[in-house]
Every structure is written in structure tokens, then in C-alpha cells.
Amino acid sequence: MTRTTARLTGLTAALLTGALVLAGCADDPDAAGHGSMMSGSSSPAGASAEQAQFDDADVAFAREMIPHHRQAIAMAELAEGRATDPRVLDLTARIQAAQDPEIQTLTGWLDQWGADHMDGMGHDGMGHGAGMMSERDMHALMSAGGTEFDRRFLEQMIVHHTGAVQMAETQIADGRDADAIALAEAIRDSQSAEIAEMQQLLANLGS
Known part of the structure; x- marks a missing residue:
């Protein structure tokens, strides 16, 4: 295997690993909820408490x-x-x-x-x-x-x-x-x- 071929093989593996991680986050409802909370969105309950x-x-x-x-x-x-x-x-x-x-x-x-x-x-x-x-x-x-x-x-x-x-x-x-x-x-x-x-x-x- 040449040096160029080895580099391409490693890059492909890294990209596949990243895609699998992202797919796992998308399928995890807890992770999605955590992301929305971190983004600062408020819940309807919080809004009603301020009426x-x-x-x-x-x-x-x-x-x-x-x-x-x-x-x-x-x-x-x-x-x-x-x-x-x-x-x-x-x-x-x-x-x-x-x-x-x-x-x-x-x-x-x-x-x-x-x-x-x-x-x-x-x-x-x-x-x-x-x-x-x-x-x-x-x-x-x-x-x-x-x-x-x-x-x-x-x-x-x-x-x-x-x-x-x-x-x-x-x-x-x-x-x-x-x-x-x-x-x-x-x-x-x-x-x-x-x-x-x-x-x-x-x-x-x-x-």
C-alpha cells in the first residue's frame, strides 16, 4: 500500500465514524432534548408561568x-x-x-x-x-x-x-x-x- 492510499483509507474511516456518531445523536431523544435546552428555547409551561x-x-x-x-x-x-x-x-x-x-x-x-x-x-x-x-x-x-x-x-x-x-x-x-x-x-x-x-x-x- 502506498502512502497516498493509506492516507485516503484513514480519511474514509474517520468520515464513516463521524456519520455514525451523528446518526446516533439524531436517534437519541435525550440528546435531541438536551440540544434544544442548550440552545435556550423555552417551554410552554415556562411561558404560562409568566402570565x-x-x-x-x-x-x-x-x-x-x-x-x-x-x-x-x-x-x-x-x-x-x-x-x-x-x-x-x-x-x-x-x-x-x-x-x-x-x-x-x-x-x-x-x-x-x-x-x-x-x-x-x-x-x-x-x-x-x-x-x-x-x-x-x-x-x-x-x-x-x-x-x-x-x-x-x-x-x-x-x-x-x-x-x-x-x-x-x-x-x-x-x-x-x-x-x-x-x-x-x-x-x-x-x-x-x-x-x-x-x-x-x-x-x-x-x-
């Missing part, structure tokens, strides 16, 4: 609580020049101070989640559910003054707060966003305390 941490209940809570809070503030604003009991005036000031920042928070969440604020609903799109006052109720409150206003306000706000507590409890049970659940818990606790306060004020009105 946004909120659900439809969170969006519904924010959308519905915003007009609910706005009506409570509108009711509280009527106390100026109409209410006579200083305890009622103090309560209305606290309601406005607490609920206006919550509206800003809820609005910010809807923006963050890419959700429409009202989902096609008007200001009173909730109807009269969840303790929302009717237009007739609001006009009656606007027309009242003195002790009559104090009594009407307390009666109506108790109903209004009761609706908010129910909405908050639904969010706590069904929501997913941790911050939205925490706010719902705060609303439930604070407004439950104010309901008890208003019931006491109503019982002692005029005294």
Missing part, C-alpha cells in the same frame, strides 16, 4: 367599585350646607378622604391591566344593585336639610356601604391580584366599621 397575575374578578371589582365610590363621594359632598350634626359632617369628610385615593388606585390598575374603565357602562351602569342610590333617592337627599338630611344620609349610606362590603367579599373570594385583594379587605373592614358607627349615630340622632 399576568390578575383575573376577570379583579377587573370587575375595579370597574364596579369606581362608580360606587364616586356616588359615595357625591353623597358626602351634599352634607356641606345641609347636615347639622357635627358627627355626620365628620363622617362625610372621612368618606371623601378615604375613597378618592382608592378611585385613583383602582383607575391605575385598570390602566395597568389594559382594561376599559367602564366596559361600555355609563356612570350609573351598575343600576341600583350593590347599594347604589337611585336618581330619586339622590334628589330626595339633595332636597333635605337639617336633621332630615342627617337621617336620610345615614340610612342611604348604610345601604351603600353594605353593597361595597358585599363587592369586597366577592373580590376576596374570587380575585387573583394580591394588591386588589388587600384593598378589598381594607374596604370590607373600614366600611363595616362605618356601618356600625352610622347605625349608632342614627339611633342617637338629635341627642
Whole structure:
């Protein structure tokens, strides 16, 4: 065998060995999987784990609580020049101070989640559910003054707060966003305390 022939024979053997190795890798599922992992591809499970941490209940809570809070503030604003009991005036000031920042928070969440604020609903799109006052109720409150206003306000706000507590409890049970659940818990606790306060004020009105 000449030197040239020997060199060609060795090269051919090396090429055959390399082909067999590559064929073996292609037939080995573990090797193929290892190659894809090394290439940096991600699995569907990994992608789903990064999905946004909120659900439809969170969006519904924010959308519905915003007009609910706005009506409570509108009711509280009527106390100026109409209410006579200083305890009622103090309560209305606290309601406005607490609920206006919550509206800003809820609005910010809807923006963050890419959700429409009202989902096609008007200001009173909730109807009269969840303790929302009717237009007739609001006009009656606007027309009242003195002790009559104090009594009407307390009666109506108790109903209004009761609706908010129910909405908050639904969010706590069904929501997913941790911050939205925490706010719902705060609303439930604070407004439950104010309901008890208003019931006491109503019982002692005029005294």
C-alpha cells in the first residue's frame, strides 16, 4: 500500500465514524432534548408561568367599585350646607378622604391591566344593585336639610356601604391580584366599621 492510499483509507474511516456518531445523536431523544435546552428555547409551561397575575374578578371589582365610590363621594359632598350634626359632617369628610385615593388606585390598575374603565357602562351602569342610590333617592337627599338630611344620609349610606362590603367579599373570594385583594379587605373592614358607627349615630340622632 502506498502512502497516498493509506492516507485516503484513514480519511474514509474517520468520515464513516463521524456519520455514525451523528446518526446516533439524531436517534437519541435525550440528546435531541438536551440540544434544544442548550440552545435556550423555552417551554410552554415556562411561558404560562409568566402570565399576568390578575383575573376577570379583579377587573370587575375595579370597574364596579369606581362608580360606587364616586356616588359615595357625591353623597358626602351634599352634607356641606345641609347636615347639622357635627358627627355626620365628620363622617362625610372621612368618606371623601378615604375613597378618592382608592378611585385613583383602582383607575391605575385598570390602566395597568389594559382594561376599559367602564366596559361600555355609563356612570350609573351598575343600576341600583350593590347599594347604589337611585336618581330619586339622590334628589330626595339633595332636597333635605337639617336633621332630615342627617337621617336620610345615614340610612342611604348604610345601604351603600353594605353593597361595597358585599363587592369586597366577592373580590376576596374570587380575585387573583394580591394588591386588589388587600384593598378589598381594607374596604370590607373600614366600611363595616362605618356601618356600625352610622347605625349608632342614627339611633342617637338629635341627642
